[in-house]
Amino acid sequence: xxxxxxxLEEVTVEQYEHQDLPKWLADPVLMVARSPxxxxxxxxxxxxxxxxxxxxxxYAEAGCCKWAYDHEDIKRTLRWLEE
Amino acid sequence: MxxxxxCNATTPVDPSVASVVMRFLEKDFGNAASPIHDYGVFALAAxxxxxxxxxxxxxxxxxEVIFTSGATESNNLAILGLAEExxxxxxxxxxxxxxxxxxxxxxxxxxxxxxxxxxxxxxxxDGRFDPQLLADALRPDTLLVSTMQVNNETGVLQPLTExxxxxxxxxxxxxxxxxxxxxxxxxxxxxPRINLISVSGHKIYGPKGVGALIARKRxxxxxxxxxxxxxxxxxxxxxxxxxxxxxxxxxxxAAKLAVRNNNERTYKCRVFREQALATxxxxxxxxxxxxxxxxxxxxxxxxxxxNSDLAIKALKNVIAVSSTSACTSHTHTPSHVxxxxxxxxxKVEQSIRLSWCHMTPEVDWHEVETILxxxxx
Numbered sequence: 093x094x095x096x097x098x099x100l101e102e103v104t105v106e107q108y109e110h111q112d113l114p115k116w117l118a119d120p121v122l123m124v125a126r127s128p129x130x131x132x133x134x135x136x137x138x139x140x141x142x143x144x145x146x147x148x149x150x151y152a153e154a155g156c157c158k159w160a161y162d163h164e165d166i167k168r169t170l171r172w173l174e175e
Numbered sequence: 176m177x178x179x180x181x182c183n184a185t186t187p188v189d190p191s192v193a194s195v196v197m198r199f200l201e202k203d204f205g206n207a208a209s210p211i212h213d214y215g216v217f218a219l220a221a222x223x224x225x226x227x228x229x230x231x232x233x234x235x236x237x238x239e240v241i242f243t244s245g246a247t248e249s250n251n252l253a254i255l256g257l258a259e260e261x262x263x264x265x266x267x268x269x270x271x272x273x274x275x276x277x278x279x280x281x282x283x284x285x286x287x288x289x290x291x292x293x294x295x296x297x298x299x300x301d302g303r304f305d306p307q308l309l310a311d312a313l314r315p316d317t318l319l320v321s322t323m324q325v326n327n328e329t330g331v332l333q334p335l336t337e338x339x340x341x342x343x344x345x346x347x348x349x350x351x352x353x354x355x356x357x358x359x360x361x362x363x364x365x366x367p368r369i370n371l372i373s374v375s376g377h378k379i380y381g382p383k384g385v386g387a388l389i390a391r392k393r394x395x396x397x398x399x400x401x402x403x404x405x406x407x408x409x410x411x412x413x414x415x416x417x418x419x420x421x422x423x424x425x426x427x428x429a430a431k432l433a434v435r436n437n438n439e440r441t442y443k444c445r446v447f448r449e450q451a452l453a454t455x456x457x458x459x460x461x462x463x464x465x466x467x468x469x470x471x472x473x474x475x476x477x478x479x480x481x482n483s484d485l486a487i488k489a490l491k492n493v494i495a496v497s498s499t500s501a502c503t504s505h506t507h508t509p510s511h512v513x514x515x516x517x518x519x520x521x522k523v524e525q526s527i528r529l530s531w532c533h534m535t536p537e538v539d540w541h542e543v544e545t546i547l548x549x550x551x552x
Contacts, residue, residue, distance in 0.1 A: 136195060136198070139224065139431075140220055140221070140224045143224055147227070165220070168216065168220075169220070172213075172217065
């Protein structure tokens with residue numbers, strides 16, 4: 093498994109177990125992290141996904157600026173990964 | 176083709192960076208300011224991803240990264256962008272060093288024209304400035320201190336850790352031109368006291384035409400910069416214009432690789448350096464710059480009895496090197512950096528700069544030595 097998939101798994105587990113990442117979002121992300129053979133050539137998107145999970149914030153849309161990622165961002169990246 | 180030894184002027188683009196740039200040139204070409212469809216949304220995602228990758232190098236926040244066209248623009252924005260604040264608050268004293276790049280010295284000239292008092296700190300013969308001189312120069316009305324991280328001509332690392340201690344109890348804004356050191360020497364730039372950091376893409380195996388100004392918040396406030404251009408409001412209103420997504424994504428990839436591959440790159444550069452040093456030592460060359468503070472990919476030497484222009488021409492089929500910085504070499508003016516270090520005009524005329532990288536292939540050093548010995552006659 094390449095580093096980025098391992099990193100995605102680690103950060104997702106961390107965010108799910110100790111932060112606010114919901115199960116319905118963590119599960120499909122973990123599916124990607126644990127299936128690197130399905131996402132060969134899409135590492136750039138996996139990197140973005142890992143960054144979005146790492147900086148996931150339920151309240152990302154609150155306030156005047158959006159400096160975290162929310163469930164819409166992660167869902168969209170998951171969709172791009174499947175295209 | 177000659178082996179390219181001018182990486183301080185510009186580096187080759189890393190293949191992985193080129194691949195990312197091509198993706199956003201050919202396929203995902205959306206405008207990041209149009210996130211109303213997937214093209215725009217993905218472009219915006221790529222920009223924000225790159226912002227995080229650049230921020231990670233210096234442990235800044237993602238929102239503290241402002242993309243620019245390169246370090247020259249970043250330097251201009253950091254310096255001239257503070258003019259209004261200085262005028263408003265009656266702080267008109269500025270400090271910089273004698274070995275800065277023209278992209279810093281010329282904005283300082285402009286600030287002087289606007290009525291600011293510019294104080295230039297000299298450097299020692301080893302190419303480093305004395306932090307105590309900077310401490311002595313600080314005044315209550317000092318608006319800005321601007322010091323480079325690594326000199327472009329000598330590769331000498333400047334004493335920024337000491338400067339951080341000196342300015343820690345002073346209100347001055349502190350700008351660091353890190354064009355040559357960003358992504359190569361990490362610890363210094365991670366000091367939270369540094370307010371503004373200029374970054375260049377094409378010095379770290381990224382594309383030309385892109386860079387960043389990292390503007391660290393102080394007391395939750397951004398440095399009080401004013402934009403130099405207007406129209407569009409991008410980049411927090413500080414740098415308008417359509418974001419060059421391919422270049423920004425490439426810069427992000429280059430920043431990521433700089434962090435990930437630093438040890439391997441440094442090792443390769445050190446091995447190369449030993450070979451270069453052996454050749455030039457055999458020729459009796461004088462090293463310019465503190466050896467124990469020079470980054471491992473740079474060597475600046477003066478060759479006794481050999482004019483550098485003649486040497487560069489004679490070597491042109493073997494190695495491609497320069498006599499001074501790329502930005503001044505075309506003007507044929509003597510190096511202000513080497514002159515500031517106290518080199519005689521003769522030594523300056525005999526100086527060449529070699530700068531390589533982890534991708535540089537083997538050089539036939541024996542041939543280099545033979546050509547240079549023949550020149551000496």
